[in-house]
Amino acid sequence: MTDDDLSRLDRRHATVLQIETAIGIAPLIVGAIVAELVLGWPTGIVIGPIAVVALALILSLPMRRYRRKGYATTGDRLRYVQGWIRHSDTVVPFGRVQHIDVKQGLIERWFGLATLVVHTAGMHNASVAVPGLSRQTAVDIREAISARIRRETM
Amino acid sequence: MITLPPRPTAIDDPEAFRRTDSLSMLVGTITQLRRAILPVVALSFGASTRDVGTGIVLAAALLAIFVLPPLGAFLQWHFTRYRTGAEDIRIERGVLSREARSIPYERIQDVSMSETLFSRLFGLVEVRFETGSGGKDDLTLSYVTRPEGQRLRDLVRERRDDVPTGACSGAQESESDSEGVPIFTMALPRVLLSGVFSFSLVIFAVLFAIVDQFDFLMPFDIWDKDVWEQLASEQGARIQSLGRLAQFWGALVAVIMLVLVGIASGVAKTLLRDYGFRLDRTAKGFRRRRGLLSRTDVVMPAHRVQAIATETGVIRRLFGWHSLSFVSLASDGAKASHEVAPFAKLNEIARIAAEAGIPLPADGIAWHRTSPRFWIDRAAFWLLAGTVAAIVATWLGQPLSAVAIVCVGLILAGLSLPGYLQHRHATEGGRIQGRAGLLAPHVMIAPQVRLQSAELRQGPIARLRGYAALHFGLPGGRLSFRGLPTDEALALRAAVLARIDAVDYSDLPR
Numbered sequence: 299m300t301d302d303d304l305s306r307l308d309r310r311h312a313t314v315l316q317i318e319t320a321i322g323i324a325p326l327i328v329g330a331i332v333a334e335l336v337l338g339w340p341t342g343i344v345i346g347p348i349a350v351v352a353l354a355l356i357l358s359l360p361m362r363r364y365r366r367k368g369y370a371t372t373g374d375r376l377r378y379v380q381g382w383i384r385h386s387d388t389v390v391p392f393g394r395v396q397h398i399d400v401k402q403g404l405i406e407r408w409f410g411l412a413t414l415v416v417h418t419a420g421m422h423n424a425s426v427a428v429p430g431l432s433r434q435t436a437v438d439i440r441e442a443i444s445a446r447i448r449r450e451t452m
Numbered sequence: 453m454i455t456l457p458p459r460p461t462a463i464d465d466p467e468a469f470r471r472t473d474s475l476s477m478l479v480g481t482i483t484q485l486r487r488a489i490l491p492v493v494a495l496s497f498g499a500s501t502r503d504v505g506t507g508i509v510l511a512a513a514l515l516a517i518f519v520l521p522p523l524g525a526f527l528q529w530h531f532t533r534y535r536t537g538a539e540d541i542r543i544e545r546g547v548l549s550r551e552a553r554s555i556p557y558e559r560i561q562d563v564s565m566s567e568t569l570f571s572r573l574f575g576l577v578e579v580r581f582e583t584g585s586g587g588k589d590d591l592t593l594s595y596v597t598r599p600e601g602q603r604l605r606d607l608v609r610e611r612r613d614d615v616p617t618g619a620c621s622g623a624q625e626s627e628s629d630s631e632g633v634p635i636f637t638m639a640l641p642r643v644l645l646s647g648v649f650s651f652s653l654v655i656f657a658v659l660f661a662i663v664d665q666f667d668f669l670m671p672f673d674i675w676d677k678d679v680w681e682q683l684a685s686e687q688g689a690r691i692q693s694l695g696r697l698a699q700f701w702g703a704l705v706a707v708i709m710l711v712l713v714g715i716a717s718g719v720a721k722t723l724l725r726d727y728g729f730r731l732d733r734t735a736k737g738f739r740r741r742r743g744l745l746s747r748t749d750v751v752m753p754a755h756r757v758q759a760i761a762t763e764t765g766v767i768r769r770l771f772g773w774h775s776l777s778f779v780s781l782a783s784d785g786a787k788a789s790h791e792v793a794p795f796a797k798l799n800e801i802a803r804i805a806a807e808a809g810i811p812l813p814a815d816g817i818a819w820h821r822t823s824p825r826f827w828i829d830r831a832a833f834w835l836l837a838g839t840v841a842a843i844v845a846t847w848l849g850q851p852l853s854a855v856a857i858v859c860v861g862l863i864l865a866g867l868s869l870p871g872y873l874q875h876r877h878a879t880e881g882g883r884i885q886g887r888a889g890l891l892a893p894h895v896m897i898a899p900q901v902r903l904q905s906a907e908l909r910q911g912p913i914a915r916l917r918g919y920a921a922l923h924f925g926l927p928g929g930r931l932s933f934r935g936l937p938t939d940e941a942l943a944l945r946a947a948v949l950a951r952i953d954a955v956d957y958s959d960l961p962r
Contacts, residue, residue: 375949385915387908389945391952394904394925396583397555397591404548417583420904420925422932440554447556448539 304368304379310409311367311430315360317405323352369428371439374446376416378428390426392446394418400436401427412436416443469535469544475574476595480525482570488516534593536607541581543591555591557611559583565601577601581608632734636793636804643726646795647719649768653710722794731792733807738778740792752790756780758927759898760810761789762801766891776801778808779898779929789929810897813885819876823919826935827868834864877933879944882951884924886933898924898931900951908941924948 330348334341362382370377374392379385399415406412406429413429414436431439492513499509532545541560544552565577576595583590596604638646691699727744737753759779768774776793793801802812838861845854876887879900887895904925914920920941924931936944 374953383911385910385912387910388905389907389949390905390925391949394952396559397553399554400552402546402550407548407550418904418925419927421928421930422923423905423907423925426905444540444554444556447558 303370303372304377305370307364307367307369307428307430308411308432308435310411310432312361312364314405314409314411314430315363316356319356319360320352323355327352364430367430369431371442376426376428376439376443378426388423388426390416390418390423392443394420395443395447398440398443400433400440402433406430414439467535467537469533469542471533472529472593472595473576473597473600474529476571476576477522477525477529479568479570479574479576479595480528481521483568484521484524485517488521492516532593536604541591541604541608543593553591555581555583557608560608563605563608565598565605571595579604632732632739634730635733635807636729636731636796636800638726638729638795640727642795643723643729644719646726646773647722648715649765649773649795650718650722651711651714652718652721653714656713726794729794731804738792738808740790750790752778752780752792754808757808757810758902759896759929759931760805760808761894761896761929762812763894764892768795769892772797774798774801776804779896779926805897810883810899813878813880813895813897817878817880817885819878819887820940822872822875822877822933822935823917823937824872825917826914826919827872829913829917830871831865831868834861837861838865875933875935877936879947884931884944884948886931896929896931898926898929900948902926903931903948903952906945906948908945910938 327345327348330344334344363380366382366385367378367380369379376390376392376395377388379387396417396419398417399413401413401415402411403413410433411429412431412433413427414431415425415427417425428436495512495516496509499506527547528545531547531550532543534541534543540554540556542552542554544550561582564580564582566580567577571577571594574595575598577598578592578594579596579601581591581593593604691702694702724744726742728747729742730740732739732741734751737751737756740748740750740752742748757778757780761777761779762774763777764774773795774793774797775791775795777789777791779789793804796804798812805812838858841857841861842854845851845857870890874888874890874893878885878887882901883897883899884903885895885897887893904927906925907923909921909923910919915938918938919935920938921932921934922936922941922945923933933941933944
């Protein structure tokens with residue numbers, strides 16, 4: 299099993315991550331604006347640097363995170379790889395899946411994306427979430443896992 | 453009681469999406485109303501202490517009572533729909549974030565129905581589909597009519613009965629499962645001996661807690677420092693007048709008393725718990741009976757045993773005593789695993805383990821150690837952290853703290869050596885074995901086919917230095933290996949996954 303088997307998540311997932319990062323950073327920018335207004339400093343002296351940092355974060359960090367993520371469904375196994383500092387590489391055999399969720403957050407819905415969550419009986423990795431799949435892909439994987447579970451227990 | 457005409461969809465096509473009963477909006481409204489009461493009270497109270505316009509408060513209260521609960525209940529009802537398909541039950545819910553959940557019939561352990569006071573008034577039930585995920589992620593449908601709940605339950609049972617039967621819920625088996633063959637019993641002397649080894653000073657904690665609860669009954673205030681100082685000075689003067697020898701004997705007697713109390717409380721605790729311990733091998737699994745005052749009778753189907761674990765203590769190991777427990781999805785009181793032999797010789801344990809189909813590791817088994825680099829890096833980390841903290845402390849003018857910090861850092865770094873020595877693992881005949889502990893080793897043995905998932909974790913340093921952590925998903929237990937050499941971790945994972953592919957055991961906890 300090498301990293302070559304991994305497929306990238308949907309391209310739009312990077313945009314979703316950027317929007318989420320932007321929402322996370324928003325309080326900082328608001329804080330900067332308020333600070334500048336309250337202290338009466340010249341416009342841009344605080345907002346400027348912070349905006350530059352925020353923009354850099356929003357543009358680069360989510361892209362890096364996106365590139366580190368990958369998934370594979372070959373060989374009747376679901377594999378999900380993510381992260382660099384906290385790199386994890388998780389494999390769940392289809393035959394071990396208890397039940398399956400296809401979730402769509404608000405932002406994901408705008409972009410037609412979904413998060414696939416498979417639940418296992420284990421205490422560790424009781425649920426494994428694969429974000430950033432197109433809704434159709436998520437549903438297809440769900441059907442594949444369902445079919446496999448059905449086939450095995452027959 | 454209001455009777456509504458039957459909704460046509462339910463009859464025409466049983467596989468079509470349908471909504472929960474419309475009356476559940478009413479129940480939902482009442483439930484949400486109850487939740488709204490406290491905030492409304494708090495709001496009006498808060499408003500009365502400040503000068504907020506009465507009109508605004510009134511509007512907010514009206515909104516919270518008459519508009520939000522019905523609206524919320526309606527949205528919840530309108531956006532929740534479910535479908536019973538040929539292979540699974542689908543439930544979709546959520547207004548803004550949608551969630552579509554699918555549960556294959558094979559994975560549903562049981563269907564339970566519960567009623568609240570209000571749902572009962574309208575003849576509605578909440579249906580809960582229990583899966584193996586331990587209650588947290590169970591799927592619930594609230595609310596449907598009782599006949600519909602019954603239909604869902606029958607449907608699930610019917611679909612599941614296509615699958616080989618014979619393994620039903622463990623709790624109900626105890627009556628029908630007749631006497632088996634005893635494979636492990638503990639006679640009274642053994643129970644008492646086991647009590648001696650479970651030396652415990654917890655009695656002092658209990659006494660202290662009782663004193664704390666009832667301190668108003670005491671003739672003095674136990675939290676008052678002066679009382680103790682006075683006591684110490686009075687008694688201290690007496691002790692000093694006694695002479696060396698008497699002081700020594702006094703101290704010895706005190707220590708012996710402490711030990712005796714510890715042993716006595718250990719024996720009492722063990723006697724209460726393990727009196728008449730008996731483990732039977734029955735047709736379907738194991739049955740354990742024990743207890744003096746409250747006797748417990750637990751049945752564990754053999755196919756539910758996910759892994760076994762042996763433990764021992766430093767002293768009791770010298771005498772050859774170990775304990776054995778089964779790891780399973782069902783929980784044993786507060787403990788996650790079932791104790792099946794609390795105090796036994798290794799040959800007895802080996803027999804029980806063999807009965808469970810998970811034999812103990814063979815004598816000549818090749819144990820693998822973890823990567824030394826992992827422990828070196830850990831030691832280096834603590835040394836570095838200790839040094840940095842010490843420098844900061846010195847800079848702040850706290851040389852004494854700096855010394856203490858350095859000591860702590862050295863100790864934490866030094867722990868790497870026993871850490872390296874005590875962690876071992878091995879695979880043998882489709883089983884994976886982890887062992888930790890030097891003087892009192894505990895061993896966990898899990899058949900590879902029982903594992904549910906495998907995760908490899910690595911930080912940047914671990915990647916650079918070539919080691920990784922491997923976590924396996926085990927129902928009811930934890931099986932993790934830290935600091936494995938990367939190639940070994942990858943090989944182990946590949947081996948386990950290959951075994952899992954061969955057999956499907958995921959419907960085991962039934």
